[in-house]
Amino acid sequence: xxxxxxxxxxxxxLALAAGSAxxxxxSLRAGSPAFHPGLPAATENRxxxxxxxxDGPKPYVLLGGKSGAGVPSASLLDLLDRQGVxxxxxVMGWRLSKNADQQCRRVDGGVPCRQGAEEExxxxxxxxxxxxxxxxxxLMKRRYGEEWILNDIEKGSSVIQAITGAKPRYLRPPDWDxxxxxxxxxxxxxxxxxxxxxxxxxxxxxxxxxxxFCAGRNLSKCPKPSDYDYVLRTLEQRE
Numbered sequence: 001x002x003x004x005x006x007x008x009x010x011x012x013x014l015a016l017a018a019g020s021a022x023x024x025x026x027s028l029r030a031g032s033p034a035f036h037p038g039l040p041a042a043t044e045n046r047x048x049x050x051x052x053x054x055d056g057p058k059p060y061v062l063l064g065g066k067s068g069a070g071v072p073s074a075s076l077l078d079l080l081d082r083q084g085v086x087x088x089x090x091v092m093g094w095r096l097s098k099n100a101d102q103q104c105r106r107v108d109g110g111v112p113c114r115q116g117a118e119e120e121x122x123x124x125x126x127x128x129x130x131x132x133x134x135x136x137x138x139l140m141k142r143r144y145g146e147e148w149i150l151n152d153i154e155k156g157s158s159v160i161q162a163i164t165g166a167k168p169r170y171l172r173p174p175d176w177d178x179x180x181x182x183x184x185x186x187x188x189x190x191x192x193x194x195x196x197x198x199x200x201x202x203x204x205x206x207x208x209x210x211x212x213f214c215a216g217r218n219l220s221k222c223p224k225p226s227d228y229d230y231v232l233r234t235l236e237q238r239e
Contacts, residue, residue, distance in 0.1 A: 052088045054130055057095060057116035077123055087125050090172045091117055093132035093156030121164050128170040132156035136177045146182060170194055
């Protein structure tokens with residue numbers, strides 16, 4: 001989902017996300033690969049940011065409560081609701097499978113991961129593809145080949161579509177690990193690949209908040225430049 005940059009949104013992203021990223025969408029035009037067809041025409045030339053979260057769904061973060069290890073969390077979805085923000089969640093497909101229920105219940109405070117994704121969708125957020133198995137593409141290519149990765153992507157799309165009713169349009173590779181010719185191959189299948197690569201226009205590149213380096217710590221003591229001012233400065237440099 002796209003939003004005008006604001007300090008509230010940036011702070012929210014950094015305080016709560018496990019692997020979040022902002023994507024600056026400057027001067028988007030209808031027909032560009034990342035143009036959101038649902039955007040009204042009046043927003044095409046505004047400076048917009050997509051707030052995204054990776055690696056879930058993790059119900060104790062989304063819904064609030066404690067993890068299986070007793071780590072407390074506020075409800076990310078409630079906070080997004082209060083701010084009037086819609087986000088995009090790039091999820092790992094395996095966590096949506098029935099086979100993952102037992103592990104998810106143990107790790108995520110007794111709630112199935114699929115239930116977290118269903119709640120994301122119910123509240124109007126986007127759910128997009130972070131692959132099914134979450135394996136780094138370079139490693140998976142060496143072990144199994146590119147065709148295996150493509151199948152893993154489609155498997156991830158299938159479990160998401162079972163929840164949302166629509167095939168995902170966006171893919172973020174695990175750890176942004178991708179090479180240009182493979183990116184083009186994936187996009188030929190109808191996906192837009194989210195990447196930090198210099199091969200895509202600066203306005204369409206991901207900005208990594210790096211807040212996951214500070215998980216469970218006081219952000220004021222975090223050694224990484226991971227406060228929201230850092231993210232906003234990075235976005236401003238891409239105007």
